[in-house]
Amino acid sequence: MTDKWYELQNPERTDSPALLVYKERAIENIQKAIREVGSPDRLRPHVKTNKSVEACRLMMDAGIKKFKGATIAEVEMLIMAGAKDILLAYQPVGPKIDRLISIIQKYPEINFHCLTDHSSAADVMDNKAMEAGVKLSVYIDLNAGTNRTGIAPGPAAIDLFEGLVQKKNLQVKGFHLYDGHLRNPVFEIRKSECEEGFAPIAAMREELEKSYGFSLEIIAGGTTTFPIHAAREGVTCGPGTFIYWDDGYGFGLPEQEFQHAALVMSRVISFPAENLVCVDLGHKAIASENPIDKRVRFLNATDLTPVSQSEEHLVLQTSPDHTYRIGDVLYGVPYHICPTVALHQEAVVVENGEQTAVWKTISRNRRILF
Numbered sequence: 001m002t003d004k005w006y007e008l009q010n011p012e013r014t015d016s017p018a019l020l021v022y023k024e025r026a027i028e029n030i031q032k033a034i035r036e037v038g039s040p041d042r043l044r045p046h047v048k049t050n051k052s053v054e055a056c057r058l059m060m061d062a063g064i065k066k067f068k069g070a071t072i073a074e075v076e077m078l079i080m081a082g083a084k085d086i087l088l089a090y091q092p093v094g095p096k097i098d099r100l101i102s103i104i105q106k107y108p109e110i111n112f113h114c115l116t117d118h119s120s121a122a123d124v125m126d127n128k129a130m131e132a133g134v135k136l137s138v139y140i141d142l143n144a145g146t147n148r149t150g151i152a153p154g155p156a157a158i159d160l161f162e163g164l165v166q167k168k169n170l171q172v173k174g175f176h177l178y179d180g181h182l183r184n185p186v187f188e189i190r191k192s193e194c195e196e197g198f199a200p201i202a203a204m205r206e207e208l209e210k211s212y213g214f215s216l217e218i219i220a221g222g223t224t225t226f227p228i229h230a231a232r233e234g235v236t237c238g239p240g241t242f243i244y245w246d247d248g249y250g251f252g253l254p255e256q257e258f259q260h261a262a263l264v265m266s267r268v269i270s271f272p273a274e275n276l277v278c279v280d281l282g283h284k285a286i287a288s289e290n291p292i293d294k295r296v297r298f299l300n301a302t303d304l305t306p307v308s309q310s311e312e313h314l315v316l317q318t319s320p321d322h323t324y325r326i327g328d329v330l331y332g333v334p335y336h337i338c339p340t341v342a343l344h345q346e347a348v349v350v351e352n353g354e355q356t357a358v359w360k361t362i363s364r365n366r367r368i369l370f
Contacts, residue, residue: 006263006299006331009353016329017285018265019344021359023351025261026055026243030062032258033242037230040064044087044219046240047074049338052347052359055243056081068219068238069363072099076370077363079107087219088114089176089238091121091141091149099370101132115141115176117151119163122170129169136169139176139219144197146181153200161208174217175201178238179225187255194221194228202232223249227256246337247297248290260333262347264296264340266314268328274320277304279330282312286332287339296332 006022008014034040040063047056047069056067056078067078068087078086092100092114104112116122116138129136140160143150151157157175164172179197184190198220205216219236221229226237241249244262266281286296292306296314301324304316318324334340341347342364349357362368 004300007353008265008329008350008355010355011265011329013355014265014348016265016267017281017344019341019347019361020263020265020331021055021244021347021349022261022263023058023349023356025259027058027062029242029245029258029261030059030064033239034062034064036227037237041066042230042236044068044085044236044238045243046070046089046222046238047078047363049240049341050243051077051341051361051363053077053081053362054349054357054359056083059243066236071363071366072096072103072370073363073365073368075100075103075112076368079103079110079369080362084109085111086113087139087176088112091115091117092125093121097125097128101128101134101136102370104134104136105132111137113137113139113173115139115149116164116170117141117143117149117160119160122160122164122167126167126169134169135171137171137173138164139173139217140164142175142177142201144177144179144201144220146178148178150177153204157204158208165212172216174215174219175205176219176238177201178222179220180222183224183252185252185254190224191228194225198229198232205234223256224253241337244337244341246340247333247335248294248337250333262334262337262341263299264332264334265348266330266332268324268326268330269313270326271324272315275317275322276307277316277318277322277324279314279316280312281314281330281332282310284311285340285343286314286334287336287343289339290335294335296334298330298332301330 044066066085067083068089070090141150182193221237223239223241226239229235245258245260266279269280270278307317308315347359
């Protein structure tokens with residue numbers, strides 16, 4: 001394989017900045033994720049990374065049947081893709097409950113689920129489901145240490161479970177957890193931390209299954225921990241970034257060998273000083289929540305060091321005797337691909353160096369169907 005695998009044969013056909021998706025690499029990443037967990041049935045990928053119908057269908061073509069998203073729009077996108085088992089990996093509050101119930105009513109052939117981590121939220125969900133004449137399938141969201149959402153495993157979670165099973169319009173399926181705070185680049189340390197965090201969850205599930213006599217599924221693990229959780233029985237894994245990959249995980253998870261399948265394309269637009277190069281890759285084209293040295297890495301311009309960024313510009317420092325020219329095309333690996341994708345209205349699909357399709361980043365919208 002050439003070391004310039006990323007180059008377009010006709011870059012003049014594509015305006016910049018642009019999001020490029022390399023389809024064959026994405027397909028290979030999907031297959032690797034399936035091999036990692038042993039079966040497509042062990043995966044419930046998070047679609048927050050790709051946000052397109054076509055990318056979801058690539059996963060469906062590989063045999064993956066269950067998905068999750070964080071927004072109602074991502075749920076709607078999965079409906080459009082033809083998914084039949086969809087988890088809203090979020091506790092719906094306010095109008096989101098009404099929107100989810102409307103979707104459930106309109107698509108009775110699809111299995112929908114959502115999360116809850118508090119009795120007051122569950123009470124509202126139960127009442128609204130009763131009024132609409134539907135049942136809501138729910139997973140209890142557990143806080144495994146990320147301290148973002150969820151309830152701590154143990155007595156409080158057991159109390160919540162026991163309250164939920166009494167509700168006539170909620171059906172408890174199991175537990176959901178995201179332990180994305182576990183990011184130690186040394187795999188054995190990360191694995192040990194993951195095992196320690198999961199132990200009380202496993203014990204709690206065993207206790208409840210014995211008490212109530214039915215099995216409880218656990219959906220666990222984002223990209224950093226899903227290979228660890230894959231070794232557990234009764235656990236479904238929910239990574240998302242694997243399909244496109246990025247430098248944040250590429251450098252931080254050396255044991256995972258996914259390929260970069262999505263890049264940002266930009267062009268040199270100005271030379272504001274003899275040692276400065278400006279490209280058209282501003283805050284609106286690449287995720288910028290990290291320090292400026294952790295936003296993009298150019299594959300074909302390794303001598304450029306970012307010094308400033310604004311909405312439409314990225315200024316980089318180089319030597320005064322550089323050979324860059326106005327219009328030069330640069331190909332960059334995002335440090336964080338998920339919010340980068342959300343900044344682009346569409347992705348240009350590349351196969352064998354040719355632009356073969358355009359995929360709309362449809363679920364970057366907040367509303368699609370309802």
